[in-house]
Structure formats: C-alpha cells, structure tokens
Amino acid sequence: MKRVFFILLALSLSCQQRACRDTSREVSTTQGKHLYEVHCASCHGSKGDGKGPIAEFLWPKPRDFTSGIFKYRRTRGAVPADLDLLQTMKLGIPGTSMPGWDLLSMEDWRSILSYLKSFNPRLANEKAGPSVDTPEEPKKTPESIQSGRELYEKSGCVACHGLQGKGDGPGAIVLKDVWGDRIAPRDLTRGPLKWGNTTRDIYRTLMIGIPGTPMPGYEHTFSKEQMWSLVHYLKSIQRPLPEGYDPSSPKRNLLPVTKINGEIPLDYEDEAWEKTSSIPVFLKHLWHEPEATEWLTIKALHNDKEIAFYIQWEDDRMNVDPNQSDAAAIQLPMDTITNPIELPYLGMGSASKKVNIWEWKAGSFKDFNAGGVGQLKPQDLMRQNVTGKGVYYQGSWHVIFRRTLRPAENEDAPIPQLGYASFALWDEDLPKHRGPETFSEWIVYELGN
Amino acid sequence: MIGARNVCGSSTVVVRLLAKQKVAGSTPVSRSKMKPIFYILSAILLVNCSRGTTPQLSPEAKQLAAPVALEEGKAAFIGQVVFQGTPPSPTPLQVASFPECSMAHPKGILSEDVLVKDDKVENVFVYVKEGLSGPFPVPQEPIVLDQKGCIYKPHVFGIQVGQTLTILNSDPMIHNIHSVIAEETLFNVAMPVQGQKLTQTFSKPQVMVTLKCDIHGWMRAYAGVLPHPFYGVTDEKGNFEIRNIPPGQYTIAAWHERFGEQLVKYVTLKPSEIKFVQITFSSIP
Numbered sequence: 001m002k003r004v005f006f007i008l009l010a011l012s013l014s015c016q017q018r019a020c021r022d023t024s025r026e027v028s029t030t031q032g033k034h035l036y037e038v039h040c041a042s043c044h045g046s047k048g049d050g051k052g053p054i055a056e057f058l059w060p061k062p063r064d065f066t067s068g069i070f071k072y073r074r075t076r077g078a079v080p081a082d083l084d085l086l087q088t089m090k091l092g093i094p095g096t097s098m099p100g101w102d103l104l105s106m107e108d109w110r111s112i113l114s115y116l117k118s119f120n121p122r123l124a125n126e127k128a129g130p131s132v133d134t135p136e137e138p139k140k141t142p143e144s145i146q147s148g149r150e151l152y153e154k155s156g157c158v159a160c161h162g163l164q165g166k167g168d169g170p171g172a173i174v175l176k177d178v179w180g181d182r183i184a185p186r187d188l189t190r191g192p193l194k195w196g197n198t199t200r201d202i203y204r205t206l207m208i209g210i211p212g213t214p215m216p217g218y219e220h221t222f223s224k225e226q227m228w229s230l231v232h233y234l235k236s237i238q239r240p241l242p243e244g245y246d247p248s249s250p251k252r253n254l255l256p257v258t259k260i261n262g263e264i265p266l267d268y269e270d271e272a273w274e275k276t277s278s279i280p281v282f283l284k285h286l287w288h289e290p291e292a293t294e295w296l297t298i299k300a301l302h303n304d305k306e307i308a309f310y311i312q313w314e315d316d317r318m319n320v321d322p323n324q325s326d327a328a329a330i331q332l333p334m335d336t337i338t339n340p341i342e343l344p345y346l347g348m349g350s351a352s353k354k355v356n357i358w359e360w361k362a363g364s365f366k367d368f369n370a371g372g373v374g375q376l377k378p379q380d381l382m383r384q385n386v387t388g389k390g391v392y393y394q395g396s397w398h399v400i401f402r403r404t405l406r407p408a409e410n411e412d413a414p415i416p417q418l419g420y421a422s423f424a425l426w427d428e429d430l431p432k433h434r435g436p437e438t439f440s441e442w443i444v445y446e447l448g449n
Numbered sequence: 450m451i452g453a454r455n456v457c458g459s460s461t462v463v464v465r466l467l468a469k470q471k472v473a474g475s476t477p478v479s480r481s482k483m484k485p486i487f488y489i490l491s492a493i494l495l496v497n498c499s500r501g502t503t504p505q506l507s508p509e510a511k512q513l514a515a516p517v518a519l520e521e522g523k524a525a526f527i528g529q530v531v532f533q534g535t536p537p538s539p540t541p542l543q544v545a546s547f548p549e550c551s552m553a554h555p556k557g558i559l560s561e562d563v564l565v566k567d568d569k570v571e572n573v574f575v576y577v578k579e580g581l582s583g584p585f586p587v588p589q590e591p592i593v594l595d596q597k598g599c600i601y602k603p604h605v606f607g608i609q610v611g612q613t614l615t616i617l618n619s620d621p622m623i624h625n626i627h628s629v630i631a632e633e634t635l636f637n638v639a640m641p642v643q644g645q646k647l648t649q650t651f652s653k654p655q656v657m658v659t660l661k662c663d664i665h666g667w668m669r670a671y672a673g674v675l676p677h678p679f680y681g682v683t684d685e686k687g688n689f690e691i692r693n694i695p696p697g698q699y700t701i702a703a704w705h706e707r708f709g710e711q712l713v714k715y716v717t718l719k720p721s722e723i724k725f726v727q728i729t730f731s732s733i734p
Contacts, residue, residue: 069633078633156623156641159664170546171664178632209625209637214663216625216639220647 026107032115035108038345038353042373043097048119054347054373057434058097059287061181068120069178071212072195074204077129079122085113091248092441094192094294097286099441102250103340132207134200135224140232148233151226160185160214165237167290178212185214187290191238192247192282202231242280242295255279255421255445257300257307264301264308266389268398273299273310281423283438289430292437296423302447307415308388308402311423318392319428325362327426328390328399329436332356332413334369337420343442346422347373347435356413358386360399361426369411383409417447523693524718528726530573530687530703536565537707542667549622550599550665560667561604562706569687570730572605573705574657574673576680577691578712580699585677591615591648594660594670596624596640601660601670605706607680608672610654616640616647624662628672630655656704671706696720703728 037046043062045052050064063070072088073080086109092100101109117124138144152158152165160175162168165188177183191197195205206227209217222230246252258276265272278297285292299310309330319326333344334354344353348370357368357376365386367379385407390399405415421443424436519525539559544550550558564571591613595602597620608614616626623641627634628649635658638647651658651674662668673680681689701713708730718724 067632154641156625156639156664159623174666175663176666178629178634209639211634211637212632214625214627214637216627216637216663218639218641220638221641221645 027110027114029111029114029118031108032111032113035104035112035341036115038350039101039343040112042345042347048116054435057286059181060096060177060183061179062097064179065116065119065123068122068126069212071210073128073211075128075131076208077127079126079128081128081131082113084128085116086110089113090250092284094194094247094282095186095190095285095288096194097284099284099346101441102253103343103442103444105341108341132204134203134207137199137203137231138225138228140235144229144232145236146233147226148229148231148236151222151230152233155218155221155230161188165189165234175214177214183213184288184290188234189237189239190294191241193238197241197247199228199231199235202234203227206230242297245280245282247282253279253281253441253443255298255300255443257302257445257447259448260301260303262303264303264306264402266308266387266400266402268310268312268389268391268400272301273400276301276310278310278312279443281440281443283423283425283440285438286435287433287437289433289437292430293425293427294438296425296438296440298423298443300445302405302415305405306402307405307447308400309421310398310400312396312398313425314396315392315427315429316395317429318397320362320392321428322362324428325426326397326428327359327361327436328397329360329424330358330401331370331422331424332358332415333420334413336414336416340420340442343420345372346439346442348375351375356411358401358403360388360390360401363390365401367412379409379411383411385409385412415447419445421445518692519721519723520693522696522720524696524720524722524724525694526575526577526681526689526691526701526716526718526724526726528575528689528728530570530575530683530689530705530728530730531568532565532570532708533568533729533731536570537563539563544599544665544667547599547665549620553598553620558598558600558667561600562669563708564685566685569683569685570705570708571683571685571687572603573683573687573689573703573708573728574605574607574671574680575683575689575691575701575703575726575728576607576656576673576675577677577694578700578702580697581677581679581695583676585609587611588678593617594672595619596626596662596668599624599662599665599668601668603670603682605657605671605682606673607678607682608651608674609678610652610674610676611650614649614651614672616649618643618645623664624668625664626660627663628658628660630658656702656710669706673704694718696722701726703730705730708732 041052042054043052043058044050048065050062055062068079070080073084075081075084089101089109092098158169159171160169167185167187172185175183186193195201207217207219209215260272276299278299281296281298283294283296293313296311296313301308311328315326334356337343344350344355349355351371354369354371357370359366359368365388367384367386368376370376386401386403388401422440424439427437430437542558542560544558587609592606592608593615595617618624618640621643625637625639627637636649640647654676655674657671657673660670679691679694681691683689696718698715698717701716702710704710711728713726
C-alpha cells in the first residue's frame with residue numbers, strides 16, 4: 001500500500017504547496033476535452049447541456065454547464081470560484097450520481113475545468129464573490145446541542161427536513177429546484193452531507209443556503225452563536241460515519257489486498273477474513289431513493305494465485321428469486337492502467353476502453369465484458385471463471401468474489417499489483433430504475449507482498 | 450369629451466381625465482411643484498388593429514375625470530388594460546396540507562395569476578421600455594412586500610435598481626423568499642420569525658424577477674426591476690398611470706404573468722401631455 005499512499009500524498013501535497021492556483025503548467029483544454037468526453041459527457045452531454053445519453057436515468061439531474069449556474073459554492077456571487085468547482089469534481093456529490101475524481105492530478109482537474117468554462121462565457125469571464133466567512137467555532141456542549149434543537153424545531157427546518165431530520169417534512173413532497181425538477185430535502189441523519197460535512201461546511205450552507213434549490217440561507221435570522229448551536233445539533237443527529245472515514249480525503253478509496261498463504265476461503269466467517277481489515281466505501285446513486293444503501297465495506301485477499309473481494313452491505317430483506325434478485329457486481333478495466341487518466345468510463349467503459357464485470361445474482365456468479373452503457377456480453381459458459389459465495393445473515397449480505405490472478409483468457413481483466421475496481425449493488429425492494437441502485441467510485445487496490 | 454385620434458384610424462374618441470391609480474411610478478415631488486391641470490388626451494388603442502376593432506373607452510375610464518398632478522414640463526401615460534375573449538377563471542389553490550395557511554383563508558384561496566373583471570386586467574406591469582435616457586435618482590422610500598396568509602402583497606410591483614425592497618413576514622410560520630431570474634437564484638433567505646423584516650436591493654434591470662416561497666409552492670410575486678421610476682401596475686379596474694415622464698418618444702411595454710408582453714411603439718409625449726393608452730390582450734401565449 002505504501003506506494004499508493006505516496007502517490008496520493010504527493011498529489012495532495014503538490015496541491016497544497018502551490019495553493020492549488022498554479023495554472024501555468026500542463027493545463028490543456030484539449031486534454032480537458034478528452035477527459036470530459038470519456039468521463040463526463042455520458043451524463044452532462046457532449047455539449048455540456050446536462051443532456052447526455054444516460055441523463056434520463058438519473059435523479060437528481062446532471063448539471064447543465066451552459067447555463068453557468070451551480071449549486072455548490074463557498075463563495076457569494078453569481079458564479080462559483082474555481083476552487084468550488086474543483087471541489088465538486090474532486091469529492092463528488094453525496095446522494096447523487098456524481099462521483100469524485102480524486103485520482104486525477106491537479107493539472108488534469110484544471111484541464112477539465114478549463115474545458116468546462118468553454119461551455120459558458122460567464123464562467124470564464126465573471127469572478128466569484130468573496131468567500132463566506134465562518135467565525136471560530138465554540139465548543140460543542142449539551143447546552144449548545146439543546147439550543148440548536150430548539151432553533152431547528154421553531155425556525156422552519158421541520159417544514160422540509162421533518163422533525164427527526166429525515167427529510168420527510170410536510171413540505172418535502174412539493175419541492176422543486178429552479179430547473180423545475182422535483183428535489184428531495186436531505187435526510188440529515190445520513191452523512192456525509194452534499195455540500196461538505198465538516199462543521200464549517202454546514203455553517204456555510206446554513207448561512208447562504210444552496211442556490212438553485214429551496215434551501216434558504218439563515219444569515220439574516222440567526223446570530224453566530226445560534227448558527228453554531230444549530231450546526232452542533234445537526235451533527236448530533238447525524239449517524240456517525242464509519243470510523244476513520246474522511247469524505248474529503250483522497251485516501252478514502254484505497255483498498256489493501258492482503259497476502260495469505262494457502263487457499264482463499266469462501267466462508268466470510270473464516271479466520272483469514274476475520275483478521276483482514278475492511279474499508280468503508282460510500283456509494284453513489286443513479287436515482288435517489290431515500291432507503292438505498294449508502295455504504296459498502298470491502299476486504300480483499302490474494303495468495304499469488306487468486307484474488308478475492310469480500311463485500312458486505314446492509315439490506316432489510318433478502319431477495320433471491322432468479323427474476324427478482326438482489327445483486328452485486330465488480331467492474332475492472334480490461335487494460336492495465338498506469339495513470340488514472342487512462343481509466344475507462346465508470347459506467348461500463350466504452351468501445352475503446354472496455355471493462356470486465358463480475359456479477360453475483362440469485363446465488364450464482366457470472367463473468368461479463370462490456371464496452372459502454374448497455375453493451376454487456378456474458379462470457380462463454382466454458383470460460384466463466386469467477387466463483388464465490390453469497391450469504392444473507394442478520395440484515396446484511398456477505399458476498400465473496402474469487403478469481404485467478406493470471407487468467408489464460410484475454411477476455412478477463414488483468415490484476416496488476418496496483419489496480420482499479422468499482423462496485424455496484426441492486427436491491428430488489430427499491431422502486432425499479434435503470435441500472436444499479438448504487439455504485440462506487442473507482443477504488444484503488446494494491447496487492448500486498 | 451373631446452376628440453382624440455385612434456392609431457388604427459377607425460374612430461375618434463375623446464376623454465377628459467382619469468384619476469387615482471393603484472401605483473404611480475413617479476419621483477416624489479413637493480406639492481408646490483405640482484399643478485393640477487385638465488388635459489386633452491390622445492387615445493392610443495393597442496387592440497388588434499387588423500381586426501378593425503372600434504375603440505371604446507370603458508364607462509369607468511370616461512367617468513374618471515380628476516386632475517392629474519404633474520411636475521412642470523413633464524408628461525404622463527394613463528391607461529387601461531383589457532382582455533378580449535374569455536379569460537381563464539381563477540382556480541382554488543391546494544393549500545390543505547398547510548393548515549396554518551388554510552386557516553388564514555376560511556373561504557379558500559384563489560390563484561392570482563389571472564385577475565380579470567369585466568374585461569379589465571389587474572396586475573399588469575406597464576413600463577417605459579425604450580426612449581428614456583437616465584440616470585434617474587433612486588427613490589429613497591422602500592418598496593414593501595409582505596407575506597401574509599401565505600400570499601404575497603403586492604403580487605406584482607415595480608422597483609428601481611438600487612431601491613430598497615423591504616420584505617416582511619406577517620405570518621406565524623416560515624417562508625423562504627427565493628428570488629430568481631429564469632434559473633438563477635439571486636437570493637434565497639429563510640424568514641422563520643413572525644414580524645421578521647429583510648431588506649434587499651436588485652443590482653440590474655430585469656422584467657421580471659420572480660419571488661417565490663418553495664415551501665408554499667403557490668406563492669409567487671413578480672418584481673419589474675428598472676433603471677428608472679416610470680412604471681405602473683394595473684388596479685382591479687385595469688387602470689394604470691405613469692407620471693412625470695420627460696417629454697419624448699417612447700416604447701411602452703405591458704407585461705402580464707400569463708398573457709406575456711405587449712409593446713406600444715413610437716408614442717410621443719409632449720410637455721404637459723397626458724396620453725391615454727389602451728392595451729388589449731386577447732389570448733394566452
């Protein structure tokens with residue numbers, strides 16, 4: 001793992017040292033256009049109008065860059081600052097289909113940004129306003145939480161977010177954004193929140209609201225002390241994030257693949273698995289469903305011959321009927337990736353950058369290849385080589401995928417020492433939409449020695 | 450009643466003058482500068498001339514005969530907005546899921562988007578669109594918008610760039626006041642406290658800025674933001690008045706939330722003239 005950490009650390013340090021403002025070197029709109037077309041255009045459209053081929057399967061809808069209007073910012077004024085936009089690209093947006101692209105270098109982000117700006121002259125020509133100040137945070141106390149709770153209950157928050165903060169207030173069902181699309185108030189008990197999950201982020205959102213949405217700003221209503229109390233209360237009702245999980249850390253998606261001797265067990269209760277540490281992965285949704293699973297935990301093992309991924313997620317009810325089964329899938333690039341900019345499109349790759357998909361459904365495992373959305377082809381029965389086991393126990397699915405490290409078939413993805421994988425889940429209890437209910441960003445795995 | 454020319458050339462109508470209108474877009478002037486005069490009006494009828502409609506002034510308009518006070522050398526538009534045909538009826542708003550709103554209106558609330566009575570259209574924003582050369586001083590007194598019983602008062606209003614808009618919440622529950630131009634949020638502020646007061650200004654002209662409450666989705670108000678104070682909003686009799694305009698040649702526009710915008714071009718105002726303008730909407734675009 002050390003190598004990956006080093007790469008990511010170097011990336012984040014390079015950003016800090018140059019204060020993320022260096023635009024002089026290697027920022028290329030042509031490179032930005034290329035990356036945009038591979039990774040962004042399916043949703044945001046090749047013209048940047050938010051009408052990409054899969055936009056209709058998404059809710060909330062992808063942003064239309066041609067209007068120059070954005071929800072997320074830490075700044076006032078009509079247009080967001082570069083850093084606001086970079087932050088969105090880097091971290092993605094929880095509760096939506098927008099994944100984070102932390103793996104790219106600062107130059108690559110800047111290149112994409114430079115191309116985004118070509119969609120709307122306002123973005124290129126207008127300047128963002130000043131940043132929203134967040135004063136020093138007082139200590140969180142039972143009193144500050146209680147006073148925050150009182151403010152929450154009497155200041156209109158309940159109208160949309162509901163008494164318990166679950167996003168089910170009386171006004172929740174009628175809300176629309178300025179684009180005329182239905183919009184759901186966030187379930188505040190689930191983190192991380194869309195516009196940042198630190199106390200300062202939440203303070204800022206409460207101050208200025210979220211442009212383009214019904215969420216208003218409270219800076220004309222609350223004093224600084226009241227604002228902080230409300231922040232403390234909101235933090236207190238949020239279910240804690242998995243230990244050590246930092247939604248803004250570039251290290252959030254690093255998966256060590258521990259080496260063991262002997263066969264990799266398919267029993268998740270086996271000592272080999274018990275001894276292995278897991279990483280939490282925060283999932284994205286194509287179509288927002290308040291009940292959808294938002295977390296997956298992953299463990300991985302190898303023994304120089306085989307690799308196995310053990311994924312676990314909560315699901316209230318088991319569905320294994322062949323026609324209506326819960327399911328999970330792992331996606332791996334068909335090419336060995338030496339730089340993250342070579343990664344295929346997260347939504348099943350493309351004609352030029354194909355992917356290998358391992359699926360578990362209705363108790364059985366299948367090996368597919370794909371070269372774009374909907375371009376899914378099962379491998380020949382004789383060449384199926386993914387095995388594993390899925391067990392439902394006490395409200396959770398435990399599924400282990402196992403495959404040989406060096407397959408003979410050229411339809412199978414290589415497993416390099418440093419590689420990339422993404423994960424997707426289907427839950428039969430949720431309303432039907434196209435595609436998986438939830439999916440992960442690209443996860444970086446590294447085989448241990 | 451004296452003769453006045455109709456732009457369609459079909460007949461001659463004469464009026465003496467009108468009186469109090471709902472909103473007068475005028476710069477405040479001291480009493481001493483005003484002088485009451487009776488004017489002869491030329492009536493411009495903006496009906497669909499091609500249909501050869503004979504211009505008719507409503508009896509109300511004819512009967513209104515009171516002096517209009519003007520600053521010396523300035524002129525005014527007065528007029529009326531009518532609807533030809535059968536306008537859509539106001540519909541009851543679905544407020545049942547908000548008891549605090551429905552309690553304020555035991556008889557229910559009707560939509561305010563189309564208010565037409567005896568063919569006269571209320572809440573039309575009439576303003577000088579072209580021909581003025583500013584700048585014009587920003588009025589000191591604020592425009593007041595109230596949120597009361599889960600509706601905005603007024604529903605349509607004009608305001609000058611830089612002029613203070615005072616927003617009140619007279620209701621005992623939250624409203625968010627969300628101001629948008631097309632898809633862009635200008636401001637969106639929570640007003641959870643009864644009696645809360647907020648001031649805002651607009652920094653550029655826009656006809657119209659929409660103000661809405663996202664929680665009570667029927668709540669809408671429209672602000673005509675102009676670089677000058679020459680506008681009026683029609684009252685329940687469809688009448689408007691724009692006072693103290695410098696003499697000149699202008700394009701007047703009339704905006705209605707459902708009927709769209711109509712233009713009256715090349716209207717000349719002479720010093721001390723009060724010109725009558727009739728505007729007719731006949732369909733919903």
